[in-house]
Amino acid sequence: xSIAAQRRxxxxxxxxSALVAVWIVVAAFPFxxxxxxxxxxxxxxxxxxxxxxxxxxxxTIVETGxxxxxxxxxxxxxxxxxxxxxxxxxxxxxxxxxISLTLGTLGGYAxxxxxxxxxxxxxxxxxxxxxxxxxxxxxGYLLPFFEWNLWGHLPTAIIVLVAINQPxxxxxxxxxxxxxxxxxxxxxxxxxxxxxxxxxxxxxxVMWPGVITTGLFSFLLAYNDFTVTALLLNQDNQTMIPxxxxxxxxxxxxxxxxxxxxxxxxxxxxxxxxxxxxxxxIVSGLTAxxxxx
Amino acid sequence: xxxxxxxxxxxxxxxxxxxxxALPIVSVVIQSLYVDxxxxxxxxxxCGPFGCTQSTSVDAAATAKLSEAAPLGRFNGxxxxxxxAHLATAEIAQAWRxxxxxxxxLSQVMSLPFYKALSFTVxxxxxxxxxxxxxxxxxxxxVNGLPRMLKGPTIFVSLLPMIVTPLIGSLILYWMxxxxxxxxxxxxxxxxxxxxxxxxxxxxxxxxxxxxxxxxSTPFAFVVFYAGLQTVPEDxxxxxxxxxxxxxxxxxxxxxxxxxxxxxxxxxxxLMDNFRVFEPIVGFSAQANATSLSYAIYxxxxxxxxxxxxxxxxxxxxxxxxAILLTPVLIRTWRDFNRKRA
Numbered sequence: 336x337s338i339a340a341q342r343r344x345x346x347x348x349x350x351x352s353a354l355v356a357v358w359i360v361v362a363a364f365p366f367x368x369x370x371x372x373x374x375x376x377x378x379x380x381x382x383x384x385x386x387x388x389x390x391x392x393x394x395t396i397v398e399t400g401x402x403x404x405x406x407x408x409x410x411x412x413x414x415x416x417x418x419x420x421x422x423x424x425x426x427x428x429x430x431x432x433x434i435s436l437t438l439g440t441l442g443g444y445a446x447x448x449x450x451x452x453x454x455x456x457x458x459x460x461x462x463x464x465x466x467x468x469x470x471x472x473x474x475g476y477l478l479p480f481f482e483w484n485l486w487g488h489l490p491t492a493i494i495v496l497v498a499i500n501q502p503x504x505x506x507x508x509x510x511x512x513x514x515x516x517x518x519x520x521x522x523x524x525x526x527x528x529x530x531x532x533x534x535x536x537x538x539x540x541v542m543w544p545g546v547i548t549t550g551l552f553s554f555l556l557a558y559n560d561f562t563v564t565a566l567l568l569n570q571d572n573q574t575m576i577p578x579x580x581x582x583x584x585x586x587x588x589x590x591x592x593x594x595x596x597x598x599x600x601x602x603x604x605x606x607x608x609x610x611x612x613x614x615x616x617i618v619s620g621l622t623a624x625x626x627x628x
Numbered sequence: 629x630x631x632x633x634x635x636x637x638x639x640x641x642x643x644x645x646x647x648x649x650a651l652p653i654v655s656v657v658i659q660s661l662y663v664d665x666x667x668x669x670x671x672x673x674x675c676g677p678f679g680c681t682q683s684t685s686v687d688a689a690a691t692a693k694l695s696e697a698a699p700l701g702r703f704n705g706x707x708x709x710x711x712x713a714h715l716a717t718a719e720i721a722q723a724w725r726x727x728x729x730x731x732x733x734l735s736q737v738m739s740l741p742f743y744k745a746l747s748f749t750v751x752x753x754x755x756x757x758x759x760x761x762x763x764x765x766x767x768x769x770x771v772n773g774l775p776r777m778l779k780g781p782t783i784f785v786s787l788l789p790m791i792v793t794p795l796i797g798s799l800i801l802y803w804m805x806x807x808x809x810x811x812x813x814x815x816x817x818x819x820x821x822x823x824x825x826x827x828x829x830x831x832x833x834x835x836x837x838x839x840x841x842x843x844x845s846t847p848f849a850f851v852v853f854y855a856g857l858q859t860v861p862e863d864x865x866x867x868x869x870x871x872x873x874x875x876x877x878x879x880x881x882x883x884x885x886x887x888x889x890x891x892x893x894x895x896x897x898x899l900m901d902n903f904r905v906f907e908p909i910v911g912f913s914a915q916a917n918a919t920s921l922s923y924a925i926y927x928x929x930x931x932x933x934x935x936x937x938x939x940x941x942x943x944x945x946x947x948x949x950x951a952i953l954l955t956p957v958l959i960r961t962w963r964d965f966n967r968k969r970a
Contacts (some may be wrong), residue, residue, distance in 0.1 A: 336638040344875075347875065348658075348721060348773065350767065351770040351773050352770070352774075354766060354767065355767065355770040355771055355774060358767050358770070358786065358846075359782060359785050360642075361843065362679065362785050362786055362788055362847070363790075365800045365801060365804060366788055366792075366800065368804065369800045369803065372803075380803070381803070381808035381809060382808060382813075383807055383808050384801065386810050386811045386814075389887065391808065397692045402948075405761060431888075435871045437640075437917075438640045439641060441637045441638070441640060441641065442637060442638045442641030442642070444637060445629065445633075445634050445637030445638045445850075446638070449629045449634045450629075451629075451631070451634070451649060455636070455965055456912070457638065457642070459958065460645075461645070462648075462954075462957075462958075463958075464645055464649045465655070465899040465900065466903075466950050466953070466954055468903070468904035468906070468921070468922050468925075468947075468950065469904065470654070470904070470906060470926055470929075470943070470947050470948055471652075471653070471656060471922075471924045471925065471930070471943035471947055472648070472649060472652045472923075472924045472942075473652075473657075474652075474656055474925050474928075474929055474936070474939040474940055474943045475651070475652025475653060475654075475655040475940070475943070476652055476657070477649075477657075477700065477929060477934065477936065478655070478659060478700070478936050479655060481788060482699055494644070494767055495648050497644055498644040498645055498648030498649055499648065499649070500646065500883055501641050501644050501645050501649075502645065502649075504641075505641060508734075530629065530633045530637075534637075543707065551936065555791065556794070559794065560641060560795040560819075560905075561779045561793070561794070561795045561907050561910070562906065562907075562922075562926070565655075566926075566929055566930070575795070576793055578793055579742050579799070580910060583799075583913070588787060591740075592803075595720060595799070597802065600794050601662040601745065602793065602796055603792055603793075603796060605716060606791050606793075608789070609736075609791070610784060610787050610791055611784070614780070614784055614787065617787060617791070617851075617852050618783065618787075618854075618855060619855075620852070621848065621851045621852055621855070622852055622855035622856070623870060
C-alpha cells in the first residue's frame with residue numbers, strides 16, 4: 336500500500352497496536368506458561384497458596400532442592416514409556432505423508448488437467464467428504480475391522496489417515512497444478528512423451544514447492560489426529576496424542592498430572608520447530624485454497 | 629486429457645476415498661438399522677428338599693455363538709433412531725403433552741442426550757464461526773499496519789494456537805483455568821469469589837469452550853485475511869480516499885467486498901470444522917456440562933461394551949446435519965460452475 340493510504344491518525348494506530356499486542360499475549364502466553372511450569376512440581380504449577388510460586392518454584396526447591404526439575408519428563412518418557420508412543424507417531428506420520436502425497440499428486444494433476452465435467456464433480460464430492468466428521472467414519476470402521484482382524488495395527492491407522500487426508504490433499508495439489516502452465520507438459524507430449532512420461536519428467540521436477548506445502552498439512556493432520564488413533568490402535572501401538580489423553584485418567588494421583596504437562600510440552604516442540612522453518616509455506620498453503628476457491 | 633488416462637491417474641486416490649470414506653458411511657447406515665442380540669436366557673429348575681425353584685441365567689456360549697453368526701445383531705429398523713438416546717419421539721410427545729409452557733417443554737427436551745449434544749454443537753458452530761471471522765479480520769488489519777520488521781514474528785506467534793493439536797491446546801488452557809491454575813486464580817481474584825470454578829456450571833463450561841474455539845481458529849482466519857489484504861489494489865483504495873471516504877468507509881466498502889470470496893472460504897471451512905467439535909470436550913473434561921454430536925459417538929464407541937448401533941445412529945444423524953450445512957454452498961458452487969461454462 337502506498338504511503339498516502341497508510342497514513343493514519345494517532346488514536347487509530349494506538350488502538351490497532353494495542354489489539355495486536357493483546358492478541359500476541361493471548362496466543363503465546365499459554366505456551367510459555369506451560370513450558371515454564373513443566374519444569375516445576377505439581378504443588379507449584381497448580382499452587383493452592385500463591386500463583387507466584389509457579390514463577391519462583393517455591394515448592395520445587397523444597398521438594399527437589401533446585402528451582403527446576405525434570406521429574407515430569409523423566410516420569411513421562413521413561414516410566415510411562417512415552418518414547419514408544421513418540422516412535423509410533425513417527426511411523427504413522429512419515430508413512431501417511433508419503434502415501435497421501437503420492438496418491439494426491441497423481442489425482443490432483445489429473446483433476447487440474449482434465450476439463451471434463453466429472454472432474455468438477457469429483458472435487459465437489461471431495462469437499463463433501465472433507466466435511467464428514469472423522470468420528471462418524473471411525474464408527475463405520477470399527478465393527479468390520481474387528482471382524483477382519485484389522486483393528487489395532489499401525490498400517491490400518493495409516494491407510495485410514497491417508498484416505499481421510501485425500502480430499503484436502505486433492506484440493507490443494509489441484510490448485511497448485513493449475514498454476515503450472517499447461518504448455519509445459521503439453522509440449523513434452525508433442526515431442527512424443529506419453530501423459531505419464533510428461534508428468535514424470537516435466538511436472539515432477541517443478542512441483543516440489545506445492546508438494547512440500549501440502550505435505551506440511553498432511554503432516555499436521557496425521558500428527559494432530561486424536562479421533563482415529565485413539566479408537567483404531569491397541570495399547571501397544573498407541574501414538575502420542577491418545578497416550579497423553581490416557582495420562583489424564585490418572586491425574587488425581589499427586590505428580591502424575593506433571594507427566595501429562597511434560598508430555599504435552601514434548602509433543603508441542605516438533606510443531607514449534609515446524610513453524611520456525613516452514614512459516615512461509617504454511618501461510619501460502621492456507622491461502623492457496625482460498626485464492627482459488 | 630482422455631478419459632482412460634484420467635481414470636488411471638485418479639484411481640488410487642479415488643479408491644482410498646471410496647473404501648475409507650464412502651463405504652464407512654454406508655456401513656454406518658447399515659449398522660444403525662441393527663441392534664445387539666438379546667442375551668440367550670436359559671431357565672433351569674433346581675429341585676431340593678424344599679421343593680423346586682426356577683432360576684434364569686444367561687447362556688454365554690449361546691449368546692457368543694449368536695453374535696458370531698450375525699455380528700451385526702438383529703434387524704431393528706428405525707427403532708434405534710426413535711429411542712430415548714436419539715430422536716426420542718415418545719419422550720418429546722410426552723413432554724409436549726405434560727409440560728405447561730414452552731419453557732418447560734424446552735427444558736425437558738434439552739435434558740435428552742441427543743438434543744443436549746445437538747444444541748451445544750449448533751451453538752458452538754453458530755457462535756464461534758462469526759466471532760472467528762471478526763477477530764481474524766481485526767487482527768489482520770492490525771498486523772497489516774505494523775512495521776515490516778515486526779510482521780514475521782507476529783505471524784509466527786499467531787500460528788501457534790492453530791497449529792497445536794486441538795487436544796493439547798485445550799489441555800493447556802484447561803490447566804490454566806483450573807481453580808489452582810493461574811487464570812482460575814486470577815478470575816477468583818477479579819470476581820472476589822474464592823469458590824469460583826469454570827468447570828462447575830454448564831453456562832461457564834460452554835463459555836470456556838467457545839473461548840477456546842475462538843482462540844484456536846482465529847489464526848486461520850487471520851492468516852487468510854492477511855494474505856488477502858496484500859492483494860487489495862492500491863488504486864481503488866486511493867480513488868476511494870480522493871472521493872473522501874474515511875478509513876472505516878474504505879474498509880467497509882472497498883476491502884471487505886474485495887475479500888468476500890475469502891470470507892466465504894473461511895466461513896465454509898469454519899462451519900465444517902466447528903460442527904465436528906470434539907477434542908476440546910475431551911481436553912476440558914467437559915462432558916458433564918457440554919457434549920457434542922461427535923463426543924456422543926465417541927463415548928458410545930469407547931470402553932468394553934461399545935454400542936455400535938447407537939454410535940452409528942448418531943453418526944447418520946450427524947452426517948445429515950453436515951448435509952444440511954453444506955447444501956447452500958453446494959448449490960452456490962453449482963450455479964457458479966454453470967455460469968462459468970455458459
